[in-house]
Amino acid sequence: MKLALVTFKLNVLPSTGVVVVVLSILFSVPTSAGDPDAGRQKAKSCAVCHGVDGISIKPDAPNIAGQQEYYLRTQLANYRSGKRFHQQMNIVAQPLSDEDIDDLSTWFSSIKIKVESPDAQ
Numbered sequence: 001m002k003l004a005l006v007t008f009k010l011n012v013l014p015s016t017g018v019v020v021v022v023l024s025i026l027f028s029v030p031t032s033a034g035d036p037d038a039g040r041q042k043a044k045s046c047a048v049c050h051g052v053d054g055i056s057i058k059p060d061a062p063n064i065a066g067q068q069e070y071y072l073r074t075q076l077a078n079y080r081s082g083k084r085f086h087q088q089m090n091i092v093a094q095p096l097s098d099e100d101i102d103d104l105s106t107w108f109s110s111i112k113i114k115v116e117s118p119d120a121q
Helices: 036-050 069-081 087-093 098-110
Strands: 002-012 019-031
Touching: 036 087, 036 098, 069 087, 069 098
Parallel strands: none
Antiparallel strands: 002 019
16 A cells, blocks of 8 residues: 655744744555556456456455445455455455555556436436
8 A cells, every 4th residue: 555645844933934843744545556457457357256347247246346446455455364254355365466456456446337326217
């Protein structure tokens, strides 16, 4: 996960310029870390359960298209480490590198989903 470093400069006693306080704050704000084109290529093996566009073709596999990138990245890492258990996903995620996880997460999160309420028909 990439983190955004934000630096703020705060002039205290600006009229004298005597004290300049530099305050750096590290925010744990996830930023897009992967390459969606590489993720699209790597996602071909995911299509067996999650469909070519991230819309599941199996009743026991979730739709992952349009899912939050941070969520996808975290869950793939959890499957890889064994922190989260699913028989197939633990096997599939085991060989993934951090870069693979970033690419896949970026790809699936970049897919646009249109939601229609049942009343909208």
